[in-house]
Amino acid sequence: MILPATLLPAVFFYLFAGMCVACAFMVIAGKNPVHSVLYLILAFVNASGLFVLMGAEFLAMILIVVYVGAVAVLFLFVVMMLDVDFTELRQGVLQYLPIGIVVGVIFFFELVAVVGAWVIAPGMPQAISSPTPTTITNTEALGRVLYTQYVYYFQAAGLVLLVAMIGAIVLTLRHKPNVKRQNISDQVARTKETAMEVRQVRPGQGI
Amino acid sequence: MLEFWTADLWPLIVIVAQSLMLLVILLVSIAYVLLADRKIWAAVQLRRGPNVVGPWGLLQSFADLLKFVFKEPVIPSGSNKGVFLLAPLVTCTLALGAWAVIPVNAGWMIADLNVGVLYIFAISSLMVYGIIMAGWASNSKYAFLSAVRSAAQMVSYEVSIGFVIITVLLCAGSLKLSAIVEAQNHGLATMIGLPWLSFLNWYWLPLLPMFVVFYVSALAETNRPPFDLVEAESELVAGFMVEYGSSPYMMFMLGEYVAIATMCAMGTILFLGGWLPPIAVAPFTWVPGVIWFVLKALFMFFLFAMAKAVVPRYRYDQLMRLGWKVFLPISLAMVVIVAAVLQFGGLAPKG
Numbered sequence: 001m002i003l004p005a006t007l008l009p010a011v012f013f014y015l016f017a018g019m020c021v022a023c024a025f026m027v028i029a030g031k032n033p034v035h036s037v038l039y040l041i042l043a044f045v046n047a048s049g050l051f052v053l054m055g056a057e058f059l060a061m062i063l064i065v066v067y068v069g070a071v072a073v074l075f076l077f078v079v080m081m082l083d084v085d086f087t088e089l090r091q092g093v094l095q096y097l098p099i100g101i102v103v104g105v106i107f108f109f110e111l112v113a114v115v116g117a118w119v120i121a122p123g124m125p126q127a128i129s130s131p132t133p134t135t136i137t138n139t140e141a142l143g144r145v146l147y148t149q150y151v152y153y154f155q156a157a158g159l160v161l162l163v164a165m166i167g168a169i170v171l172t173l174r175h176k177p178n179v180k181r182q183n184i185s186d187q188v189a190r191t192k193e194t195a196m197e198v199r200q201v202r203p204g205q206g207i
Numbered sequence: 208m209l210e211f212w213t214a215d216l217w218p219l220i221v222i223v224a225q226s227l228m229l230l231v232i233l234l235v236s237i238a239y240v241l242l243a244d245r246k247i248w249a250a251v252q253l254r255r256g257p258n259v260v261g262p263w264g265l266l267q268s269f270a271d272l273l274k275f276v277f278k279e280p281v282i283p284s285g286s287n288k289g290v291f292l293l294a295p296l297v298t299c300t301l302a303l304g305a306w307a308v309i310p311v312n313a314g315w316m317i318a319d320l321n322v323g324v325l326y327i328f329a330i331s332s333l334m335v336y337g338i339i340m341a342g343w344a345s346n347s348k349y350a351f352l353s354a355v356r357s358a359a360q361m362v363s364y365e366v367s368i369g370f371v372i373i374t375v376l377l378c379a380g381s382l383k384l385s386a387i388v389e390a391q392n393h394g395l396a397t398m399i400g401l402p403w404l405s406f407l408n409w410y411w412l413p414l415l416p417m418f419v420v421f422y423v424s425a426l427a428e429t430n431r432p433p434f435d436l437v438e439a440e441s442e443l444v445a446g447f448m449v450e451y452g453s454s455p456y457m458m459f460m461l462g463e464y465v466a467i468a469t470m471c472a473m474g475t476i477l478f479l480g481g482w483l484p485p486i487a488v489a490p491f492t493w494v495p496g497v498i499w500f501v502l503k504a505l506f507m508f509f510l511f512a513m514a515k516a517v518v519p520r521y522r523y524d525q526l527m528r529l530g531w532k533v534f535l536p537i538s539l540a541m542v543v544i545v546a547a548v549l550q551f552g553g554l555a556p557k558g
Contacts, residue, residue: 008215034343038290041336058382061325065369069332073339073362077355080343137321139382182524 013053020046033079037072044068058139225317226307233306237464238268243505244464244512251516271457278453283346286450290344295455298337298462305330305469310385312482312496323384324372327473331368331428334466335361337459338437338447345450354447356523357430357437363530364427370538371421374414374545375477380556388481390556405487409480417541418478420534422510425470427530429463431511433518434526471507472500479503 023043030036044067051060136144146154199207242257242264249256257264282288308323310316320326335358342354376382379390394408401407411418427434438446448459475481480503482496521529549555 008219032287034287034290038340057320057322058325061322061329064329065325065332069329069335069365070362073335073358076336076339077358080339080351137382139322182528184528 009053012049016046016049016053020050034076037076037079041068041072044072056138058142222317229306229317230303233303233465237461237468240468240508241268241464243508247509247512248516275453275457280453280455283450285346287344287346290340292455294337294341294344295451295458297340298334299458301330301333301337302462302465302469308384309472310388310481311500313385315497316385319383319385322382324376324382324387327469328369328372331466332365337462341451342447347450349444350447350449353437357447360434360436360526361428363527364424367420367530367534367538368424368428370542371417371424372477373542374417375410377545377549378410378414384476388476388483391480391483403487405483406485409478411478414478416537420538421474421478424534425474426511426514427526429467429470431467432515433520435520436523436526467508467511471504471511474507475500475503
């Protein structure tokens with residue numbers, strides 16, 4: 001029996017890839033929406049495993065921190081709080097099947113085009129991307145292109161996110177007049193003069 | 208076949224053996240960390256603490272383990288059984304997984320990842336799932352309320368921990384945990400010409416505000432008192448694990464304490480110079496680095512335990528205010544200040 005020397009990476013690749021596809025299928029096939037979101041999270045984690053195998057460890061960790069640690073938590077919250085009858089929603093699923101198939105087919109052919117370009121023209125990846133240096137870690141490599149070559153796009157993306165954040169805050173900010181809130185600077189700024197008042201109280205009269 | 212043996216199988220066996228050894232050492236240490244926590248708490252309140260099982264109560268944690276394991280696990284009939292049992296496993300596995308990258312001495316770690324800090328950060332951001340899953344699967348409103356508030360708390364404090372990590376990274380110039388420790392060989396002490404005072408080299412001094420922010424955020428992130436609103440027995444019966452008993456409950460508790468130990472180790476690596484000796488002269492440099500690491504981590508844990516014993520519990524709106532209105536602006540400003548000082552002071556690490 002001859003086994004290739006790089007068996008382990010291959011084993012892990014098929015493990016991660018297989019799990020990823022299976023989880024993605026379970027996301028749409030799951031009966032319980034919370035289970036669907038949990039499968040989605042598992043799919044993200046497997047995808048980040050694939051990134052690690054490709055040597056893109058920075059992207060892998062960012063995928064987990066951002067998507068799994070923050071975005072999917074919000075998904076999970078929303079799905080847990082909503083009381084939607086998903087069996088009722090599922091009834092019209094055959095109606096949407098043709099649209100789904102069309103989207104799927106277009107997506108498939110686009111993927112074929114991307115991968116095909118790679119195979120047909122081996123120079124393509126070098127033409128569209130900066131070559132990955134081997135002497136520095138890929139975090140540094142990413143930083144070097146992100147903050148030099150693509151700095152304006154990076155800043156623009158940051159601005160878009162800032163606007164989105166401010167928009168979300170403005171949409172949800174409400175000043176309710178009857179709600180009592182603790183204002184710590186007011187509390188700290190209180191002095192004896194503003195907090196206390198000395199009155200002469202006559203016996204039997206009160207204030 | 209020989210190639211397969213040397214390239215694949217042997218490294219795999221070595222890693223599995225190392226991991227098992229780490230797990231055994233870690234779990235035994237956690238048993239005593241738990242005991243130390245109870246003993247410190249008791250000492251502050253002028254009690255004796257656990258003192259019956261074994262000499263000075265040293266076997267108390269193992270007695271607790273046996274008690275948990277031999278109890279009957281009760282699964283509520285209305286619960287979502289799969290998720291209900293998965294939640295404690297997720298908590299426990301993730302907490303233990305973080306220790307794969309923690310260097311306790313030069314070269315003493317299972318994997319020296321290039322992105323070690325991010326790995327630990329990612330794991331601690333995943334810890335929230337154990338809590339949400341447990342809260343939801345229990346099918347109880349108390350458990351769910353507790354899970355919701357705890358998840359919001361953990362997500363909030365992750366933000367400031369992220370910024371703290373960024374300031375340390377700016378100073379060290381690497382995401383690798385061992386490189387961060389090595390970078391603390393040079394600093395204030397070497398600058399003022401007293402290289403033997405190596406404890407001044409560590410980042411706790413130049414980044415003191417961030418050390419404080421890290422310590423408080425770590426308390427909140429691990430749901431320790433004074434931020435243990437998850438458990439808040441005065442308002443929510445016993446938090447998200449109210450429906451859990453026996454071994455599943457034990458796994459939650461184990462995961463919680465391992466996460467605390469991870470945070471102590473993180474504090475040691477980022478701010479207290481990891482395995483480096485505090486004074487770089489002869490008798491101190493002879494001591495193995497792992498002993499310094501453990502001593503520093505225990506010091507961090509002592510701070511955690513004292514906070515539990517001394518500080519009363521926060522109210523939820525105060526907790527959110529502290530995270531978003533105090534720590535976030537401070538840490539954001541510190542990132543800018545540290546970056547500016549490093550850049551214009553010519554101190555930035557060459558990379």
